[in-house]
Amino acid sequence: MSPATLTQVWQSVEKLSAQEQSQLVQLLLQKWQLNSEEVAPNQASVQKQSPRGKYAFVPTSSQSFAQQKQEEIALER
Numbered sequence: 001m002s003p004a005t006l007t008q009v010w011q012s013v014e015k016l017s018a019q020e021q022s023q024l025v026q027l028l029l030q031k032w033q034l035n036s037e038e039v040a041p042n043q044a045s046v047q048k049q050s051p052r053g054k055y056a057f058v059p060t061s062s063q064s065f066a067q068q069k070q071e072e073i074a075l076e077r
Contacts, residue, residue: 013021 013024016024
């Protein structure tokens with residue numbers, strides 16, 4: 001959202017009465033809570049499948065173990 005749009009929204013909110021502002025806040029909180037409940041399980045499964053961030057290149061302990069076992073199997077052949 002552009003800064004100009006945010007300014008327009010803020011100016012519109014300031015024109016609302018205190019009761020209307022309170023209703024708006026409650027509505028936004030309900031909407032965010034519903035969205036977080038819908039998105040959270042999907043995000044958790046994505047994070048389990050592919051680590052991201054600063055250390056994404058570091059294998060997890062199970063990945064490291066599996067790689068070591070594959071190397072051992074290759075040496076035994």
